[in-house]
Amino acid sequence: MPGPKGPGLHVTYFPAPMQILAKCPKCDAGLPVRADDGATAITCGGCGRDIPLTISEALKTDRAVDRCPVCEGNDFYIRKDFDPKVGLTVIVIGAIVSGVFYWFGKDLIAYSILAAAALIDLVVYGRLKDLTVCYRCHSEFRGMYERRAPAFDLHTADVLELEYERRIGRR
Numbered sequence: 001m002p003g004p005k006g007p008g009l010h011v012t013y014f015p016a017p018m019q020i021l022a023k024c025p026k027c028d029a030g031l032p033v034r035a036d037d038g039a040t041a042i043t044c045g046g047c048g049r050d051i052p053l054t055i056s057e058a059l060k061t062d063r064a065v066d067r068c069p070v071c072e073g074n075d076f077y078i079r080k081d082f083d084p085k086v087g088l089t090v091i092v093i094g095a096i097v098s099g100v101f102y103w104f105g106k107d108l109i110a111y112s113i114l115a116a117a118a119l120i121d122l123v124v125y126g127r128l129k130d131l132t133v134c135y136r137c138h139s140e141f142r143g144m145y146e147r148r149a150p151a152f153d154l155h156t157a158d159v160l161e162l163e164y165e166r167r168i169g170r171r
Ligand SMILES: [Zn+2]
Pocket: 024, 025, 026, 027, 028, 029, 044, 045, 046, 047, 048, 049
């Protein structure tokens, strides 16, 4: 089972159809759903809650993210589909290898390795696809559709999250 943050780097190569990671309103577990399999409800594996899904036509056909199937909101942002653990691993390994060379007095090689590790991180980050995230319930959407949502805005997030949590009775 992939965690709530998604399965990691390889999701970049998800083929059609669109993949939805629905977030349970009660316990925030991430539940993978294929947009085209016509599900009208899923059961949360974490807390057992039934979650009704309203999957729009645009989602089913991977054309656009227009309405969230979980909370029916239509406010989304995009972010890079990046697993911070992977980036950190590259840096940590780079630092260890670099440390070995530094120990043996090869300063220049040591610094080059560190720089290379940082560069790999940057390149990987730049090549990642964007995913779309629902402001209210944090459900995630991955597919070939054209990204139209704006970048993350903290103020919008504060307002919409509060509205959603009041609606589902979490506040
Ligand atoms: Zn749950």
